[in-house]
Amino acid sequence: MTVSDVRGISAEAGTAADVVFTMDEDAFRAFYDRTARSVWSYLARLTGDRTAADDLLQETYYRFLRARATYESEAHRRNSLFRIATNLARDSHRRRRGRPATVSHDEELSASPDDPAGRVERRTDLTRALGAMKPRERALLWLAYAEGSSHREIAAALGVKLASVKLMLFRARRRLASILGVDRAPGK
Amino acid sequence: MLTAVYTGRWPGRASSELRAHVEGCAICRDLAAVAGTFEDESDVTRFTARVPDSSLVWWRAQMRAREDAAREAVRPITVAQAIGFAAVIGVAGAVFGATAAWFQRALSWMWESTTTFAGRISMPEFSVSLTEVSGSIASILASHGMLIGGVVLCLLLAPLAVYLTARD
Numbered sequence: 001m002t003v004s005d006v007r008g009i010s011a012e013a014g015t016a017a018d019v020v021f022t023m024d025e026d027a028f029r030a031f032y033d034r035t036a037r038s039v040w041s042y043l044a045r046l047t048g049d050r051t052a053a054d055d056l057l058q059e060t061y062y063r064f065l066r067a068r069a070t071y072e073s074e075a076h077r078r079n080s081l082f083r084i085a086t087n088l089a090r091d092s093h094r095r096r097r098g099r100p101a102t103v104s105h106d107e108e109l110s111a112s113p114d115d116p117a118g119r120v121e122r123r124t125d126l127t128r129a130l131g132a133m134k135p136r137e138r139a140l141l142w143l144a145y146a147e148g149s150s151h152r153e154i155a156a157a158l159g160v161k162l163a164s165v166k167l168m169l170f171r172a173r174r175r176l177a178s179i180l181g182v183d184r185a186p187g188k
Numbered sequence: 189m190l191t192a193v194y195t196g197r198w199p200g201r202a203s204s205e206l207r208a209h210v211e212g213c214a215i216c217r218d219l220a221a222v223a224g225t226f227e228d229e230s231d232v233t234r235f236t237a238r239v240p241d242s243s244l245v246w247w248r249a250q251m252r253a254r255e256d257a258a259r260e261a262v263r264p265i266t267v268a269q270a271i272g273f274a275a276v277i278g279v280a281g282a283v284f285g286a287t288a289a290w291f292q293r294a295l296s297w298m299w300e301s302t303t304t305f306a307g308r309i310s311m312p313e314f315s316v317s318l319t320e321v322s323g324s325i326a327s328i329l330a331s332h333g334m335l336i337g338g339v340v341l342c343l344l345l346a347p348l349a350v351y352l353t354a355r356d
Protein backbone atom coordinates (compact mmCIF):
# COMPACT_ATOMS: atom_id res chain seq x y z
CA MET A 1 0.00 0.00 0.00
CA THR A 2 1.46 3.34 -1.01
CA VAL A 3 1.09 6.72 0.62
CA SER A 4 -1.20 7.91 -2.16
CA ASP A 5 -3.45 4.85 -1.58
CA VAL A 6 -3.80 5.79 2.07
CA ARG A 7 -4.49 9.42 1.13
CA GLY A 8 -7.25 8.24 -1.20
CA ILE A 9 -8.78 6.03 1.49
CA SER A 10 -8.67 8.86 4.04
CA ALA A 11 -10.31 11.28 1.63
CA GLU A 12 -13.06 8.75 0.89
CA ALA A 13 -13.60 8.16 4.60
CA GLY A 14 -13.90 11.92 5.03
CA THR A 15 -16.61 12.24 2.41
CA ALA A 16 -18.48 9.14 3.55
CA ALA A 17 -19.12 10.38 7.06
CA ASP A 18 -18.95 13.75 8.72
CA VAL A 19 -15.91 14.46 10.82
CA VAL A 20 -16.70 14.15 14.52
CA PHE A 21 -16.98 17.56 16.17
CA THR A 22 -18.10 18.58 19.62
CA MET A 23 -21.53 19.60 18.28
CA ASP A 24 -23.73 18.90 15.27
CA GLU A 25 -24.25 21.34 12.44
CA ASP A 26 -27.54 22.84 13.63
CA ALA A 27 -26.27 23.42 17.14
CA PHE A 28 -23.07 24.90 15.79
CA ARG A 29 -24.86 27.27 13.43
CA ALA A 30 -27.11 28.54 16.19
CA PHE A 31 -24.13 29.01 18.52
CA TYR A 32 -22.13 30.71 15.77
CA ASP A 33 -24.95 33.12 14.97
CA ARG A 34 -25.14 34.07 18.65
CA THR A 35 -21.41 34.60 19.13
CA ALA A 36 -19.61 35.33 15.84
CA ARG A 37 -20.01 39.11 15.85
CA SER A 38 -18.78 39.38 19.42
CA VAL A 39 -15.80 37.14 18.74
CA TRP A 40 -14.94 38.99 15.54
CA SER A 41 -15.13 42.37 17.30
CA TYR A 42 -12.93 41.04 20.10
CA LEU A 43 -10.36 39.67 17.65
CA ALA A 44 -10.42 42.86 15.59
CA ARG A 45 -9.75 44.95 18.69
CA LEU A 46 -7.04 42.64 19.97
CA THR A 47 -5.18 42.39 16.69
CA GLY A 48 -6.08 45.84 15.33
CA ASP A 49 -6.48 44.22 11.92
CA ARG A 50 -9.74 43.26 10.19
CA THR A 51 -8.10 40.72 7.87
CA ALA A 52 -6.34 39.01 10.75
CA ALA A 53 -9.65 38.97 12.64
CA ASP A 54 -11.34 37.24 9.67
CA ASP A 55 -8.68 34.51 9.59
CA LEU A 56 -8.60 34.06 13.34
CA LEU A 57 -12.38 33.84 13.51
CA GLN A 58 -12.38 30.75 11.30
CA GLU A 59 -9.49 29.25 13.24
CA THR A 60 -11.19 29.97 16.57
CA TYR A 61 -14.35 28.08 15.61
CA TYR A 62 -12.35 25.24 14.08
CA ARG A 63 -10.36 24.74 17.27
CA PHE A 64 -13.50 25.07 19.32
CA LEU A 65 -15.15 22.31 17.29
CA ARG A 66 -12.10 20.05 17.48
CA ALA A 67 -11.65 20.48 21.24
CA ARG A 68 -12.88 17.31 22.87
CA ALA A 69 -14.46 19.12 25.78
CA THR A 70 -17.84 18.90 27.43
CA TYR A 71 -19.52 22.14 28.37
CA GLU A 72 -21.73 22.59 31.40
CA SER A 73 -23.55 25.62 30.07
CA GLU A 74 -23.74 28.21 27.33
CA ALA A 75 -21.57 30.54 29.43
CA HIS A 76 -18.93 27.83 29.79
CA ARG A 77 -18.97 27.24 26.04
CA ARG A 78 -18.71 30.96 25.37
CA ASN A 79 -15.80 31.35 27.82
CA SER A 80 -13.97 28.53 26.05
CA LEU A 81 -14.51 30.23 22.73
CA PHE A 82 -13.10 33.51 24.01
CA ARG A 83 -10.18 31.70 25.56
CA ILE A 84 -9.31 30.12 22.21
CA ALA A 85 -9.68 33.52 20.54
CA THR A 86 -7.44 35.13 23.16
CA ASN A 87 -4.71 32.54 22.66
CA LEU A 88 -4.86 32.84 18.89
CA ALA A 89 -4.70 36.64 19.03
CA ARG A 90 -1.74 36.44 21.39
CA ASP A 91 0.10 34.02 19.08
CA SER A 92 -0.70 36.24 16.12
CA HIS A 93 0.66 39.26 18.01
CA ARG A 94 3.89 37.38 18.81
CA ARG A 95 4.36 36.33 15.20
CA ARG A 96 3.77 39.83 13.89
CA ARG A 97 6.13 41.35 16.45
CA GLY A 98 9.05 39.56 14.77
CA ARG A 99 8.20 40.98 11.36
CA PRO A 100 9.13 44.39 9.94
CA ALA A 101 6.67 47.13 10.83
CA THR A 102 3.82 47.55 8.38
CA VAL A 103 1.04 50.08 8.13
CA SER A 104 -1.31 49.56 11.05
CA HIS A 105 -4.87 48.63 10.26
CA ASP A 106 -6.10 50.04 13.56
CA GLU A 107 -7.34 53.17 11.85
CA GLU A 108 -9.63 51.07 9.64
CA LEU A 109 -11.51 49.97 12.71
CA SER A 110 -12.36 53.51 13.68
CA ALA A 111 -13.50 54.50 10.20
CA SER A 112 -17.18 54.08 9.58
CA PRO A 113 -18.78 56.40 7.03
CA ASP A 114 -22.11 56.52 8.86
CA ASP A 115 -20.60 57.87 12.07
CA PRO A 116 -21.34 61.41 13.11
CA ALA A 117 -18.16 63.50 13.49
CA GLY A 118 -18.06 63.32 17.30
CA ARG A 119 -18.40 59.58 17.34
CA VAL A 120 -15.66 59.17 14.73
CA GLU A 121 -13.35 61.29 16.83
CA ARG A 122 -14.17 59.30 19.97
CA ARG A 123 -13.60 56.00 18.18
CA THR A 124 -10.29 57.23 16.76
CA ASP A 125 -9.20 58.26 20.26
CA LEU A 126 -10.11 54.84 21.61
CA THR A 127 -8.36 53.08 18.75
CA ARG A 128 -5.16 55.03 19.36
CA ALA A 129 -5.39 54.53 23.10
CA LEU A 130 -5.91 50.79 22.75
CA GLY A 131 -3.03 50.65 20.28
CA ALA A 132 -0.77 51.95 23.03
CA MET A 133 -1.85 49.24 25.46
CA LYS A 134 -0.72 45.65 25.90
CA PRO A 135 -2.82 42.92 24.26
CA ARG A 136 -3.84 41.52 27.65
CA GLU A 137 -5.04 44.95 28.79
CA ARG A 138 -7.05 45.34 25.59
CA ALA A 139 -8.58 41.92 26.13
CA LEU A 140 -9.44 42.67 29.76
CA LEU A 141 -11.10 45.98 28.97
CA TRP A 142 -12.97 44.65 25.96
CA LEU A 143 -14.34 41.66 27.84
CA ALA A 144 -15.32 43.75 30.84
CA TYR A 145 -16.85 46.78 29.17
CA ALA A 146 -17.78 45.75 25.63
CA GLU A 147 -18.87 42.18 26.39
CA GLY A 148 -20.04 42.90 29.92
CA SER A 149 -18.30 39.75 31.19
CA SER A 150 -18.04 39.05 34.92
CA HIS A 151 -14.67 38.75 36.63
CA ARG A 152 -15.09 34.98 36.69
CA GLU A 153 -15.76 34.89 32.95
CA ILE A 154 -12.78 37.14 32.27
CA ALA A 155 -10.54 34.89 34.37
CA ALA A 156 -11.74 31.86 32.41
CA ALA A 157 -11.32 33.55 29.03
CA LEU A 158 -7.84 34.90 29.73
CA GLY A 159 -6.55 32.00 31.80
CA VAL A 160 -5.69 34.15 34.82
CA LYS A 161 -6.57 33.80 38.50
CA LEU A 162 -9.92 35.18 39.52
CA ALA A 163 -8.31 37.12 42.37
CA SER A 164 -6.01 38.93 39.93
CA VAL A 165 -8.72 40.14 37.59
CA LYS A 166 -9.97 42.99 39.75
CA LEU A 167 -6.52 44.54 40.17
CA MET A 168 -5.54 43.97 36.53
CA LEU A 169 -8.78 45.55 35.40
CA PHE A 170 -8.33 48.52 37.71
CA ARG A 171 -4.83 49.15 36.37
CA ALA A 172 -5.86 48.74 32.74
CA ARG A 173 -8.82 51.05 33.21
CA ARG A 174 -6.71 53.69 34.89
CA ARG A 175 -4.12 53.46 32.14
CA LEU A 176 -6.72 53.81 29.40
CA ALA A 177 -8.40 56.72 31.16
CA SER A 178 -5.06 58.43 31.48
CA ILE A 179 -4.30 57.92 27.77
CA LEU A 180 -7.78 59.17 26.90
CA GLY A 181 -7.02 62.24 29.00
CA VAL A 182 -9.71 61.83 31.64
CA ASP A 183 -9.24 64.50 34.28
CA ARG A 184 -8.44 62.72 37.56
CA ALA A 185 -8.49 65.71 39.87
CA PRO A 186 -11.48 65.46 42.25
CA GLY A 187 -14.19 68.08 42.04
CA LYS A 188 -13.61 68.90 38.38
CA MET B 189 -22.22 53.64 37.72
CA LEU B 190 -21.89 50.74 35.29
CA THR B 191 -25.64 50.15 35.32
CA ALA B 192 -26.21 53.80 34.44
CA VAL B 193 -23.77 53.50 31.54
CA TYR B 194 -25.19 50.24 30.21
CA THR B 195 -28.80 51.38 30.49
CA GLY B 196 -28.01 54.59 28.64
CA ARG B 197 -28.78 56.81 31.64
CA TRP B 198 -25.20 58.15 31.84
CA PRO B 199 -24.49 61.00 31.41
CA GLY B 200 -27.72 62.61 30.14
CA ARG B 201 -30.32 61.02 32.44
CA ALA B 202 -28.20 60.27 35.50
CA SER B 203 -29.45 61.29 38.95
CA SER B 204 -27.96 64.32 40.64
CA GLU B 205 -26.56 62.07 43.44
CA LEU B 206 -24.71 59.92 40.95
CA ARG B 207 -23.37 62.96 39.16
CA ALA B 208 -22.17 64.44 42.44
CA HIS B 209 -20.48 61.15 43.37
CA VAL B 210 -18.71 60.87 40.03
CA GLU B 211 -17.54 64.48 40.32
CA GLY B 212 -15.66 63.64 43.49
CA CYS B 213 -14.56 60.06 42.76
CA ALA B 214 -11.61 59.49 40.43
CA ILE B 215 -12.34 55.75 40.11
CA CYS B 216 -15.92 56.32 39.01
CA ARG B 217 -14.79 59.02 36.62
CA ASP B 218 -12.41 56.56 34.96
CA LEU B 219 -15.13 53.94 34.94
CA ALA B 220 -17.66 56.29 33.37
CA ALA B 221 -15.23 57.37 30.65
CA VAL B 222 -13.93 53.89 29.83
CA ALA B 223 -17.21 51.97 30.08
CA GLY B 224 -19.09 54.63 28.12
CA THR B 225 -16.50 54.61 25.34
CA PHE B 226 -16.47 50.83 25.13
CA GLU B 227 -20.23 50.55 25.16
CA ASP B 228 -20.41 52.89 22.20
CA GLU B 229 -17.51 51.19 20.44
CA SER B 230 -18.90 47.72 20.97
CA ASP B 231 -22.22 48.66 19.35
CA VAL B 232 -20.55 50.15 16.28
CA THR B 233 -17.99 47.35 15.82
CA ARG B 234 -20.63 44.67 16.13
CA PHE B 235 -22.88 46.52 13.71
CA THR B 236 -20.12 46.90 11.11
CA ALA B 237 -18.71 43.38 11.59
CA ARG B 238 -18.90 41.31 8.40
CA VAL B 239 -18.70 37.72 9.52
CA PRO B 240 -18.99 34.78 7.10
CA ASP B 241 -22.15 32.72 7.10
CA SER B 242 -22.31 29.88 9.62
CA SER B 243 -22.73 27.27 6.87
CA LEU B 244 -19.50 28.43 5.23
CA VAL B 245 -17.58 28.29 8.51
CA TRP B 246 -18.98 24.81 9.18
CA TRP B 247 -18.03 23.62 5.69
CA ARG B 248 -14.50 25.00 5.98
CA ALA B 249 -14.10 23.35 9.38
CA GLN B 250 -15.22 20.02 7.89
CA MET B 251 -12.72 20.33 5.03
CA ARG B 252 -9.93 21.26 7.37
CA ALA B 253 -10.73 18.38 9.72
CA ARG B 254 -10.63 15.92 6.82
CA GLU B 255 -7.29 17.26 5.64
CA ASP B 256 -5.89 17.00 9.16
CA ALA B 257 -7.23 13.45 9.52
CA ALA B 258 -5.69 12.42 6.20
CA ARG B 259 -2.35 13.94 7.20
CA GLU B 260 -2.41 12.16 10.54
CA ALA B 261 -3.20 8.85 8.84
CA VAL B 262 -0.31 9.18 6.40
CA ARG B 263 2.32 10.33 8.89
CA PRO B 264 3.28 6.92 10.43
CA ILE B 265 3.72 5.44 6.96
CA THR B 266 5.87 8.34 5.85
CA VAL B 267 8.02 7.99 8.97
CA ALA B 268 8.38 4.23 8.35
CA GLN B 269 9.34 4.93 4.75
CA ALA B 270 11.95 7.44 5.88
CA ILE B 271 13.45 4.96 8.36
CA GLY B 272 13.44 2.26 5.67
CA PHE B 273 15.19 4.61 3.27
CA ALA B 274 17.81 5.44 5.86
CA ALA B 275 18.37 1.73 6.55
CA VAL B 276 18.79 0.98 2.84
CA ILE B 277 21.34 3.78 2.54
CA GLY B 278 23.16 2.41 5.59
CA VAL B 279 23.26 -1.16 4.27
CA ALA B 280 24.34 0.06 0.84
CA GLY B 281 27.15 1.99 2.51
CA ALA B 282 28.20 -1.11 4.47
CA VAL B 283 28.18 -3.30 1.34
CA PHE B 284 30.18 -0.69 -0.51
CA GLY B 285 32.69 -0.57 2.33
CA ALA B 286 33.00 -4.37 2.34
CA THR B 287 33.53 -4.72 -1.41
CA ALA B 288 35.56 -1.65 -2.40
CA ALA B 289 39.24 -2.48 -1.90
CA TRP B 290 40.41 1.13 -2.37
CA PHE B 291 37.98 2.26 0.33
CA GLN B 292 39.37 -0.33 2.77
CA ARG B 293 42.92 0.74 1.97
CA ALA B 294 42.00 4.36 2.56
CA LEU B 295 40.36 3.43 5.85
CA SER B 296 43.42 1.44 7.00
CA TRP B 297 45.70 4.30 6.00
CA MET B 298 43.63 6.75 7.97
CA TRP B 299 43.76 4.65 11.13
CA GLU B 300 47.46 3.98 10.78
CA SER B 301 48.01 7.70 10.47
CA THR B 302 45.91 8.27 13.53
CA THR B 303 47.75 5.71 15.66
CA THR B 304 51.12 7.04 14.48
CA PHE B 305 50.07 10.55 15.39
CA ALA B 306 48.79 9.41 18.78
CA GLY B 307 52.12 7.65 19.44
CA ARG B 308 54.01 10.88 18.79
CA ILE B 309 52.16 12.91 21.40
CA SER B 310 54.87 14.47 23.56
CA MET B 311 53.42 13.37 26.93
CA PRO B 312 55.27 10.12 27.75
CA GLU B 313 52.96 9.09 30.61
CA PHE B 314 49.97 9.10 28.23
CA SER B 315 51.60 8.09 24.96
CA VAL B 316 51.71 4.37 25.74
CA SER B 317 48.07 4.13 26.72
CA LEU B 318 46.97 6.25 23.77
CA THR B 319 48.85 3.99 21.41
CA GLU B 320 47.29 0.92 22.98
CA VAL B 321 43.79 2.31 22.76
CA SER B 322 44.29 3.43 19.18
CA GLY B 323 45.67 0.02 18.32
CA SER B 324 42.62 -1.72 19.79
CA ILE B 325 40.23 0.56 17.93
CA ALA B 326 42.14 0.01 14.70
CA SER B 327 41.98 -3.77 15.08
CA ILE B 328 38.21 -3.68 15.78
CA LEU B 329 37.68 -1.47 12.79
CA ALA B 330 39.81 -3.68 10.57
CA SER B 331 37.66 -6.72 11.39
CA HIS B 332 34.19 -5.08 11.62
CA GLY B 333 34.75 -1.74 9.89
CA MET B 334 32.03 -2.13 7.30
CA LEU B 335 29.41 -3.10 9.84
CA ILE B 336 30.31 -0.23 12.15
CA GLY B 337 30.32 2.19 9.21
CA GLY B 338 26.84 1.05 8.19
CA VAL B 339 25.45 1.36 11.71
CA VAL B 340 26.95 4.81 12.14
CA LEU B 341 25.49 5.91 8.84
CA CYS B 342 22.06 4.59 9.84
CA LEU B 343 22.23 6.35 13.18
CA LEU B 344 23.14 9.60 11.49
CA LEU B 345 20.58 9.42 8.72
CA ALA B 346 17.54 8.01 10.54
CA PRO B 347 16.94 10.95 12.94
CA LEU B 348 17.53 13.38 10.08
CA ALA B 349 15.00 11.57 7.89
CA VAL B 350 12.45 11.41 10.71
CA TYR B 351 12.93 15.10 11.46
CA LEU B 352 12.50 16.09 7.82
CA THR B 353 9.37 13.96 7.54
CA ALA B 354 7.72 15.11 10.75
CA ARG B 355 8.66 18.76 10.30
CA ASP B 356 5.44 19.79 8.56
